Amino acid sequence: MADNLLYCYHCRSYHPREEMRQIDTKGGKRWRCIKSIEATKRSAAEREAFGRQMTAMNKAEAQSKARILNGQT
Ligand SMILES: [Zn+2]
Numbered sequence: 320m321a322d323n324l325l326y327c328y329h330c331r332s333y334h335p336r337e338e339m340r341q342i343d344t345k346g347g348k349r350w351r352c353i354k355s356i357e358a359t360k361r362s363a364a365e366r367e368a369f370g371r372q373m374t375a376m377n378k379a380e381a382q383s384k385a386r387i388l389n390g391q392t
Pocket residue numbers: 327329330331332334351352355
């Protein structure tokens with residue numbers, strides 16, 4: 320094992336030192352690769368964007384239903 324490798328608790332494997340970030344966890348300081356941190360951030364942002372989109376769609380649908388119920392078009 321090369322000595323610039325650090326254990327990534329997220330992937331449960333080793334990555335080069337320069338691809339790692341030390342982060343605070345409940346269990347203390349751990350090393351995690353930037354790739355997995357970015358992937359998590361991205362997917363969180365995507366979920367958020369998706370949630371916003373759904374909310375907007377639901378609102379628009381509710382409004383159009385309300386218009387129909389009120390006899391307005
Ligand atoms: Zn990793």
